[in-house]
Amino acid sequence: xxxxxxxxxxxxxxxxxxxxxxxxxxxxxxxxxxxxxxxxxxxxxxxxxxxxxxxxxxxxxxxxxxxxxxxxxxxxxxxxxxxxxxxxxxxxxxxxxxxxxxxxxxxxxxxxxxxxxxxxxxxxxxxxxxxxxxxxxxxxxxxxxxxxxxxxxxxxxxxxxxxxxxxxxxxxxxxxxxxxxxxxxxxxxxxxxxxxxxxxxxxxxxxxxxxxxxxxxxxxxxxxxxxxxxxxxxxxxxxxxxxxxxxxxxxxxxxxxxxxxxxxxxxxxxxxxxxxxxxxxxxxxxxxxxxxxxxxxxxxxxxxxxxxxxxxxxxxxxxxxxxxxxxxxxxxxxxxx
Amino acid sequence: xxxxxxxxxxxxxxxxxxxxxxxxxxxxxxxxxxxxxxxxxxxxxxxxxxxxxxxxxxxxxxxxxxxxxxxxxxxxxxxxxxxxxxxxxxxxxxxxxxxxxxxxxxxxxxxxxxxxxxxxxxxxxxxxxxxxxxxxxxxxxxxxxxxxxxxxxxxxxxxxxxxxxxxxxxxxxxxxxxxxxxxxxxxxxxxxxxxxxxxxxxxxxxxxxxxxxxxxxxxxxxxxxxxxxxxxxxxxxxxxxxxxxxxxxxxxxxxxxxxxxxxxxxxxxxxxxxxxxx
Numbered sequence: 001x002x003x004x005x006x007x008x009x010x011x012x013x014x015x016x017x018x019x020x021x022x023x024x025x026x027x028x029x030x031x032x033x034x035x036x037x038x039x040x041x042x043x044x045x046x047x048x049x050x051x052x053x054x055x056x057x058x059x060x061x062x063x064x065x066x067x068x069x070x071x072x073x074x075x076x077x078x079x080x081x082x083x084x085x086x087x088x089x090x091x092x093x094x095x096x097x098x099x100x101x102x103x104x105x106x107x108x109x110x111x112x113x114x115x116x117x118x119x120x121x122x123x124x125x126x127x128x129x130x131x132x133x134x135x136x137x138x139x140x141x142x143x144x145x146x147x148x149x150x151x152x153x154x155x156x157x158x159x160x161x162x163x164x165x166x167x168x169x170x171x172x173x174x175x176x177x178x179x180x181x182x183x184x185x186x187x188x189x190x191x192x193x194x195x196x197x198x199x200x201x202x203x204x205x206x207x208x209x210x211x212x213x214x215x216x217x218x219x220x221x222x223x224x225x226x227x228x229x230x231x232x233x234x235x236x237x238x239x240x241x242x243x244x245x246x247x248x249x250x251x252x253x254x255x256x257x258x259x260x261x262x263x264x265x266x267x268x269x270x271x272x273x274x275x276x277x278x279x280x281x282x283x284x285x286x287x288x289x290x291x292x293x294x295x296x297x298x299x300x301x302x303x304x305x306x307x308x309x310x311x312x313x314x315x316x317x318x319x320x321x322x323x324x325x326x327x328x329x330x331x332x333x334x335x336x337x
Numbered sequence: 338x339x340x341x342x343x344x345x346x347x348x349x350x351x352x353x354x355x356x357x358x359x360x361x362x363x364x365x366x367x368x369x370x371x372x373x374x375x376x377x378x379x380x381x382x383x384x385x386x387x388x389x390x391x392x393x394x395x396x397x398x399x400x401x402x403x404x405x406x407x408x409x410x411x412x413x414x415x416x417x418x419x420x421x422x423x424x425x426x427x428x429x430x431x432x433x434x435x436x437x438x439x440x441x442x443x444x445x446x447x448x449x450x451x452x453x454x455x456x457x458x459x460x461x462x463x464x465x466x467x468x469x470x471x472x473x474x475x476x477x478x479x480x481x482x483x484x485x486x487x488x489x490x491x492x493x494x495x496x497x498x499x500x501x502x503x504x505x506x507x508x509x510x511x512x513x514x515x516x517x518x519x520x521x522x523x524x525x526x527x528x529x530x531x532x533x534x535x536x537x538x539x540x541x542x543x544x545x546x547x548x549x550x551x552x553x554x555x556x557x558x559x560x561x562x563x564x565x566x567x568x569x570x571x572x573x574x575x576x577x578x579x580x581x582x583x584x585x586x587x588x589x590x591x592x593x594x595x596x597x598x599x600x601x602x603x604x605x606x607x608x609x610x611x612x613x614x615x
Contacts, residue, residue: 061602064601068429070601098601100601102604103421103426104608108355152354
């Protein structure tokens with residue numbers, strides 16, 4: 001991340017850098033009676049790309065708005081670039097880039113004109129080795145809007161508009177970029193283009209990025225690390241691979257014996273093997289069906305989303321357990337094994 | 338200083354951006370041509386009592402209306418730009434809020450200036466019996482316009498930061514302003530109205546702006562047509578100055594309070610609402 005460029009103002013930079021870009025401890029937020037965040041902890045290192053993933057209403061936007069300094073939390077500690085956002089001044093703000101899902105501002109301005117103008121606000125924050133603002137032409141190339149430079153902002157397509165928003169978020173060469181559901185409402189093609197753009201950014205600039213999304217595939221694709229937010233707390237965190245491994249550790253064994261269906265959740269592979277061996281060799285009614293299935297990250301996440309939306313669902317048990325299932329019409333599975 | 342410079346630039350770009358769209362330009366021209374046409378049609382009428390042309394007494398009223406509506410535009414811009422995220426954008430930019438407010442004022446001033454250029458400049462040549470070449474007249478004119486702009490700005494800011502819905506402002510606000518304009522003595526003496534209306538009207542800057550401008554354009558004898566038979570210059574300056582002071586003191590506070598409550602989800606909620614209406 002920008003190696004060799006940060007020699008100057010070392011003292012300030014290192015003071016900021018030694019700590020995490022974002023540090024949150026026990027963050028709570030309630031609107032009246034309703035508790036949206038219940039003791040959220042998170043930490044984002046400099047240069048990391050982190051996705052905050054969760055179903056709608058999980059508290060993603062609330063979290064990001066508190067980090068942006070647009071909302072005051074009900075409790076807990078928050079530090080963004082070493083500063084409590086509530087006390088963040090204009091200097092602090094100059095280091096942030098913010099991309100929302102619903103900007104519709106400056107519709108009558110022209111694309112390059114808007115970038116030029118917004119860039120000027122950052123000029124006083126320029127330092128040797130970190131020139132600000134970023135040159136508009138360079139930025140337009142980066143987000144693929146060179147052709148549209150003279151167009152009115154309001155005439156851009158949804159995907160172009162979103163890319164302009166990213167360009168605006170980057171114009172001040174931020175240390176930390178927030179993207180709140182940046183691909184909501186984009187068609188698959190525009191979404192794909194947007195993902196490519198974010199990849200380029202993360203690789204080239206080494207900017208710290210926090211992105212919220214309710215789309216698991218998007219989080220897997222973009223982020224170094226995924227934080228799954230549900231019910232106001234982080235319920236799982238790690239790289240996509242690690243998360244898969246973590247939840248894949250929960251394996252379900254389903255079987256049918258004497259017409260009765262059962263399911264057992266096991267923590268790791270050894271336990272599964274031992275359980276199945278025991279099951280098959282145990283005296284009693286013969287097992288007529290057997291299914292061993294690893295739940296994927298997607299299964300876990302979808303279960304969470306369904307739970308959010310109020311559908312009853314059997315959550316993957318974290319403790320090894322066995323439960324009887326109600327007799328189900330089994331004509332389909334009967335023939336399978 | 339920086340905020341001022343960025344705000345001036347912002348205001349100019351915004352105004353130019355609006356007035357280079359077909360609708361924007363159309364609105365600016367049509368709104369301002371209407372009063373000009375009235376002046377042209379009435380150019381030969383005179384007020385017999387004081388021997389000045391009717392247009393000379395109407396033009397000041399029209400100028401006052403231009404100022405007031407130009408400034409009501411501020412309330413509209415403010416509510417609109419809160420809805421579309423412009424205000425939040427300003428908040429997310431270092432030094433953005435200050436430049437935003439200056440930009441709003443610049444846009445209103447340019448709107449008013451455009452109106453004055455279209456209405457007042459040709460209108461001046463339609464006045465008989467008024468010494469349009471006099472320095473005193475132009476000084477008085479510019480002075481009253483600047484003070485009136487500040488005073489009305491203050492009302493516009495107050496309305497814009499209290500009323501959230503731009504459609505309410507476009508509807509109710511414009512209606513109320515028009516109503517106020519009708520009874521503010523701009524086109525007929527306020528004395529023909531009930532006493533309580535006269536009192537009410539004199540609380541607002543519009544009446545005093547109109548009165549002040551008439552005092553600039555009309556001969557001293559015409560003061561006989563006003564309340565109390567004088568121009569009440571001192572009272573007028575006090576009321577206008579008072580409103581200007583209220584705006585300068587309260588405006589930033591209200592704006593800050595309003596801006597503090599802005600966030601992405603608020604903007605998103607309003608977007609969803611706006612989509613439902615569409």
